Amino acid sequence: MENIIHVKSVSEYTELRGAEVLHPLVNVLDYEKLRFLEPASYNFGFYCVFLKETKCGDLKYGKETYDYQEESLVFVAPGQVLTVQKYNTDVKPKGKVLIFHPDFVRGTTLGNIINDYSFFSYAVNEALHLSKKEVTMVLDMFNIIENELKQNIDKHSKTLVISHLQLLLNYCTRFYDRQFITREHANKGILERFESVLNSYFTDNKTEKGLPSVSFIAEELNLSANYFGDLIRKEMGISAQEYIQNKVISIAKERIFDVEKSISQVAYELGFKYPQHFNRLFKKKVGITPLEYRNLN
Known part of the structure; x- marks a missing residue:
């Protein structure tokens, strides 16, 4: 050591x-x-x-x-x-x-x-x-x-x-x-890589580790969590955590329509440890529960 x-x-x-x-x-x-x-x-x-x-x-x-x-x-x-x-x-x-x-x-x-x-x-x-x-x-x-x-x-x-x-x-x-x-040009590259890391997190089944965290994304981008968080807030007007949550909800909206899976299964696939946490976040972001959203369509 x-x-x-x-x-x-x-x-x-x-x-x-x-x-x-x-x-x-x-x-x-x-x-x-x-x-x-x-x-x-x-x-x-x-x-x-x-x-x-x-x-x-x-x-x-x-x-x-x-x-x-x-x-x-x-x-x-x-x-x-x-x-x-x-x-x-x-x-x-x-x-x-x-x-x-x-x-x-x-x-x-x-x-x-x-x-x-x-x-x-x-x-x-x-x-x-x-x-x-x-x-x-x-x-x-x-x-x-x-x-x-x-x-x-x-x-x-x-x-x-x-x-x-x-x-x-x-x-x-x-x-x-x-x-x-x-450093807008360099920042744009970071934002593109951020989106790429997020996409691969869900497509490569890394969700078994849980939801993607700000610290995980920052490490993938070779940035400190604080610098990364401040950069996202300056560029996007929202926190990195909120950006990740919006991405999760966007993917959730697509997967909810697979009626072969229960809402709980969708929650687990997205990396939620407890389905009720998924329900709470979805309702906070969308205004209705995942089940209500499925039934509306």
């Missing part, structure tokens, strides 16, 4: 990189002044926002490798494992990393909504690629937070840092929305 190095605190990571601990729970580090991490797998106990301005090495998250191009943001949530594979020793790394522990935002407005920033669970190959203008904005916010941490701590310090941190994350949400739009 691969050894994983657990880095539990902001201070531990800061010292590992040879930097100054500005605050035990939050820090901003400059890549040009940091020691390289040894190639290994790391499990961080805190949130990370990596801003890479140069291509300097490979990161691996799960099965996917992201070879950094210029101007990218990668987000890491506590408990995720990143594998540092190698460094390009000919290139001086440039960029910054913002790290903050969950305890820093716990009990605050940001702490209550931190899970809403779903990009913290995206894979590294789903990084946010920034324009020159966006890089400047992100750097400005990094610098404001860093400067605040270098001030003498007073009763306003935490409030100000959290306010700017939340502002940064809100802008990143906007930037990701822009990226979903500007």
